[in-house]
Amino acid sequence: MMWKDKYKIGIPLVDKQHKELFDRVEKFVEALRKDEEWDAKLPEIKKTLAFMKNYVVEHFDDEEVYQRKIGYPLQKEHHLIHKDFTEYVMQCAASFEKEGYPEKGVQQFAGKLLAWLINHVVATDLKMSEFVKKDGDL
């Protein structure tokens, strides 16, 4: 399994969404790695990419709503990080659509996405829970 309990940051709502996000990324990566010709895998790849992509946006939005609610001081910086990454994901999705989902580009995208996501959760999102714990106001 791609999700690990040690990625939990201690905010139940966020942890639940992170697990869902990792599960969707996992489905996408599994679709890429299926032992079949690339073209045969394309319908599943497109479906899992769309499924995952929507959730990235949904999760970032929900996380930002939560940050505003708790008065998180690093909300602006966090928003910019989400915004940059959302743009990257949207740009990739648009160019895949245009170029017919080239294998090399899609594989590279998936690798970067997974590494980015893990680091974002264990470093950037974690700071949010450190604030909550310090502030004691959930």
Place this chain on the structure above:
Amino acid sequence: MIKDKLKLTPFYDATKDVFKSMLDLDISKLENNEKLNSEENVKVEIALIGDLSGTVIYNFPKSTTLNIVKTLSGMEFNDLDDFSSSMLGEMANIISGNAVTSLSEMNYKCDIKPPKITIGNSNADKDGSSVDMFLHSNVGEMCEHICLSQNI
């Protein structure tokens, strides 16, 4: 050329932090590494511009790369491919970004360029102007080839 520890330490510290947070692993420095000269590897080159400029080349041997990718993805990989090399490219990007943040706290303002990622057998050439940092952790060895000069 930058050889003094002060400016190299941010790269070591950033690597240590990222390995700890992402992989739950401790790293240590090695004197030398034979494996890096023979094994197929992922090479990630990141250019720095600003008060310090030059390149940092991260070299991940095949076995190290596959161990890292397995730990992070929970999936078994047998060969270096676009997925695995891109994961390592992003890790090197994250490490470099963190190192640059520390450098800016030391009043060296720099930026990084997007990583150039290649799979192959070559290594960065050792010359008088660079420093090689050989690192070890439970996923295997890796090397950081740091070649920076100061512009202020």
